[in-house]
Amino acid sequence: xxxxxxxxxxxxxxxxxxxxxxxxxxxxxxxxxxxxxxxxxxxxxxxxxxxxxxxxxxxxxxxxxxxxxxxxxxxxxxxxxxxxxxxxxxxxxxxxxxxxxxxxxxxxxxxxxxxxxxxxxxxxxxxxxxxxxxxxxxxxxxxxxxxxxxxxxxxxxxxxxxxxxxxxxxx
Numbered sequence: 001x002x003x004x005x006x007x008x009x010x011x012x013x014x015x016x017x018x019x020x021x022x023x024x025x026x027x028x029x030x031x032x033x034x035x036x037x038x039x040x041x042x043x044x045x046x047x048x049x050x051x052x053x054x055x056x057x058x059x060x061x062x063x064x065x066x067x068x069x070x071x072x073x074x075x076x077x078x079x080x081x082x083x084x085x086x087x088x089x090x091x092x093x094x095x096x097x098x099x100x101x102x103x104x105x106x107x108x109x110x111x112x113x114x115x116x117x118x119x120x121x122x123x124x125x126x127x128x129x130x131x132x133x134x135x136x137x138x139x140x141x142x143x144x145x146x147x148x149x150x151x152x153x154x155x156x157x158x159x160x161x162x163x164x165x166x167x168x169x170x171x
Contacts, residue, residue, distance in 0.1 A: 025156075029149035033142040040138035047131040055124040062117040066110060073106040 080098035084090050 025153050026149060029146050033146040036142035036145075037139045040135045040142070043138075044131055044135035048128065051124055051127050051131065055121070058117065058120045058124070062113055062120075065113045069106055069109045069113065073102060076102045076105075 077099060080095060080102065081090075084095040084098070089095065
């Protein structure tokens, strides 16, 4: 009777482990999917924070550049007035011509700075779109992996359902 009991116990244990292996694998896959999805979301949030900081840095740099351009404009205009006054040429067309040239240079530098800022904004917007798409893709891969786990363990899950029904007094 001891050998029969041991064999029955071993058979039950083997059946229990085999039947529950699919459930354990599926639960593990669910946990992995959740962790992967959370990681993808956290990565996306961190990436967005970094991009926001870099964009703010670009915007501040653009503002500093605009101020520097205006400062140079004022210095150049002052130098032109000082030179024209020293030469006694404040009444002629030299001073207005110098002012015109200085203002044209200032306008060109401001336009270039504005264009660079707009290009930077477009790049940051594209990077944000890419980070969002990568996050969605990572979550999709996680869900696909979970689905694959379910498909690969379908037979074991079915056996588990049948075994649970027997334990609960069903068929």
